Amino acid sequence: MKLSRPVSWFLLAFGAWSWVVWVTFVKNLFKDASGLAFDNGSPTAYFWVHLALAITSFILGTAIGVIGFRGLRALRREKLGRTPAE
Numbered sequence: 001m002k003l004s005r006p007v008s009w010f011l012l013a014f015g016a017w018s019w020v021v022w023v024t025f026v027k028n029l030f031k032d033a034s035g036l037a038f039d040n041g042s043p044t045a046y047f048w049v050h051l052a053l054a055i056t057s058f059i060l061g062t063a064i065g066v067i068g069f070r071g072l073r074a075l076r077r078e079k080l081g082r083t084p085a086e
Contacts, residue, residue, distance in 0.1 A: 008071030015065020022054045022061070029054070 003011070029037050029050055037047040 002074070003068075003071035005072070005075055008068045008075065011064050011068025012072065013068070015061045015063075015068060018057055018061025018064070022057045026051070026054045 029047065032038060032047075037044060037050070
């Protein structure tokens with residue numbers, strides 16, 4: 001499947017955005033003082049569920065970003081007249 005340049009850039013940007021958003025969220029999760037994430041210093045179910053969501057989003061964001069990067073790299077190779085084996 002061949003991705004267009006705008007789609008490749010969108011996927012790459014989405015992957016980067018996912019990292020920015022979820023890294024910020026995880027930092028805030030660890031600093032939580034409201035009692036949702038920690039109860040007397042122990043992690044709560046809220047903490048574990050949201051940490052699992054963040055890890056899943058890191059993995060998916062990375063995979064989507066890699067697909068976008070590979071799409072851009074393939075377009076560049078095509079523009080330069082190279083084949084993938086070169």
